[in-house]
Amino acid sequence: MSATKPLHRIDRNVAQDDVLHVGAPNVGDRVYFNQLVDRIFQRRWFTNDGGVVKELESKLCSYLGVKHCVAVCNATLGLQLAYRALDLTGEVIVPSFTFVATAHAAQWNGLTPVFADVKRDDHTICPHSIETLITEQTRAIVGVHLWGNPCDTRKIEALARKHDLAVIYDAAHAFGCADQDRMIGNFGDCEVFSFHATKFFNTFEGGAIATNNDELAERLTRMKSFGFAGMDNVVGLGTNAKMPEVCAAMGLSLMPCLEQLMERNRHNHQLYQAHLEGLDGLRLLTHDHLQQTNWQYVVIEIDQQRFGVSRDELIERLHARQIRARRYFYPGCHRMEPYRSMPRNQGLALPNTEAIGDRVICLPTGSAVDEADIERVCNVIRGD
Numbered sequence: 001m002s003a004t005k006p007l008h009r010i011d012r013n014v015a016q017d018d019v020l021h022v023g024a025p026n027v028g029d030r031v032y033f034n035q036l037v038d039r040i041f042q043r044r045w046f047t048n049d050g051g052v053v054k055e056l057e058s059k060l061c062s063y064l065g066v067k068h069c070v071a072v073c074n075a076t077l078g079l080q081l082a083y084r085a086l087d088l089t090g091e092v093i094v095p096s097f098t099f100v101a102t103a104h105a106a107q108w109n110g111l112t113p114v115f116a117d118v119k120r121d122d123h124t125i126c127p128h129s130i131e132t133l134i135t136e137q138t139r140a141i142v143g144v145h146l147w148g149n150p151c152d153t154r155k156i157e158a159l160a161r162k163h164d165l166a167v168i169y170d171a172a173h174a175f176g177c178a179d180q181d182r183m184i185g186n187f188g189d190c191e192v193f194s195f196h197a198t199k200f201f202n203t204f205e206g207g208a209i210a211t212n213n214d215e216l217a218e219r220l221t222r223m224k225s226f227g228f229a230g231m232d233n234v235v236g237l238g239t240n241a242k243m244p245e246v247c248a249a250m251g252l253s254l255m256p257c258l259e260q261l262m263e264r265n266r267h268n269h270q271l272y273q274a275h276l277e278g279l280d281g282l283r284l285l286t287h288d289h290l291q292q293t294n295w296q297y298v299v300i301e302i303d304q305q306r307f308g309v310s311r312d313e314l315i316e317r318l319h320a321r322q323i324r325a326r327r328y329f330y331p332g333c334h335r336m337e338p339y340r341s342m343p344r345n346q347g348l349a350l351p352n353t354e355a356i357g358d359r360v361i362c363l364p365t366g367s368a369v370d371e372a373d374i375e376r377v378c379n380v381i382r383g384d
C-alpha cells in the first residue's frame with residue numbers, strides 16, 4: 001500500500017442526517033477511480049470481458065495467491081454459478097445462520113438446502129452438525145466464513161473427502177482474511193466473495209469466484225457470459241453474471257487501501273472493546289486469534305438475563321438514537337420462507353442458530369465511523 005494514496009474520508013451527509021449505518025461503503029482512491037472511468041469512456045468499452053475487469057481479476061489473483069478469480073456481478077449469482085459449474089444436484093448442506101443468499105442460490109438452482117447448526121463461539125458451520133446430515137442425496141458442503149471467521153476447513157474437507165462431496169465456501173465476508181497462513185480464496189473447490197457496497201472491499205455491486213481448478217475456472221468464465229466460448233460459439237448453458245467495467249474500476253481504486261481499511265476496522269474494534277469492557281451479559285466477538293482478518297463486522301451478543309435488556313429492546317434504543325444497528329442474520333434461514341414451510345424444516349431444531357439469532361447485534365464500523373461515533377454507540381448501549 002502506498003502511503004501517498006490516502007484513503008478518502010467518507011463524506012457522511014451530516015447536513016442531511018446523522019445516521020450511523022452498519023454498511024456505509026468504503027471509498028478508496030477517488031482520483032484513481034476517476035482516471036479509470038475516463039479511460040473507460042475513452043475506450044468506449046463498458047462491459048463484456050473488458051480491460052479493467054481483467055486487470056482487477058489479475059490483481060485479485062496476486063493478492064489472494066490463487067490461480068483464478070472470475071469477477072461476477074454479485075455473490076448471489078456467483079454462488080449460483082458455482083453450484084451449476086460443479087454440476088450439483090440433490091442436497092447441499094448449508095448453515096442456517098447466514099445471509100439468506102447462501103440458501104436462495106442453492107434453491108434457485110433446484111438444489112435442496114439442508115440446514116446445519118453453527119458453532120457457538122465463532123458462528124461458523126459446525127462440522128459435527130454437517131456429519132449428522134450427510135445422506136445418499138448429499139452432493140456438497142457449503143461453508144460460510146461468517147464475519148470473516150474461517151470455517152473449520154480441515155474438518156469440512158476431511159468430511160468431503162470421506163463422502164466424496166464438493167466443497168464451496170461462501171466467502172462473502174472474508175475478503176482479505178486468512179486461515180492460518182493461507183488466504184481465503186484457496187480452500188475447497190471454489191470460494192465466492194461479495195463485493196457489495198456494504199462490504200469491506202466493494203465494487204458498488206459485485207463479487208468474484210476464486211479457485212485453483214483450471215477447468216472449473218474455464219466453466220465459470222463461460223457460464224457467466226451466456227455459455228460463450230468465443231464469438232458466436234455457445235457451448236453450454238449460461239447466464240449473464242458479468243461485472244461491468246465501472247464496478248471493476250471501483251475495486252481497483254480500493255485495492256491500494258486494503259491495509260489501511262483493515263487497520264481502521266481493527267482500531268474501531270479495539271475502541272468498542274475498550275468502551276464495552278465489563279458489561280455483564282454482553283459478549284463482543286473477537287478475532288484476536290486470527291493471523292489476518294478484515295475486522296469488517298463488529299458483532300455483539302446480548303444475554304437478556306444478565307444484561308437486563310433484551311436484544312430487541314437494545315436495537316430499538318439504538319435506532320431511536322439514529323444508530324442503525326442490525327440483527328444479522330435473525331431468525332436463521334430455516335425460519336424464513338420458503339424454507340420454514342417445507343416439511344423437512346418444520347420442527348427442525350438448531351439450538352445454536354436459534355440462540356445466536358436471538359442475541360446478535362451488528363454495530364456500525366468502517367471508514368465512515370470515527371472515535372466519537374463509537375463512543376456515542378457505546379454510551380447508548382451502556383444506557384448513559
Ligand code: T4K
Binds near residue numbers: 077196328
Ligand atoms: N453470502 C453472505 C454470507 C452475505 O452476507 C451476502 C450478502 C451474500 C452471500 C450475497 O452477496 P451479494 O449478492 O449481495 O453480493 C446487505 C447487503 O445487501 C448484502 O450484500 C449483505 N450480504 C448483507 C449482509 O447486507 P441488507 O438487506 O442489510 O442491505 P441494506 O440495504 O439494508 O444495507 C445495509 C446497511 O448499509 C443499511 O444500514 C444502509 C447501509 N448502506 C447500504 C448501501 C447499499 C449504505 O450506507 N450505503 C449503501 O450504498 O443486505
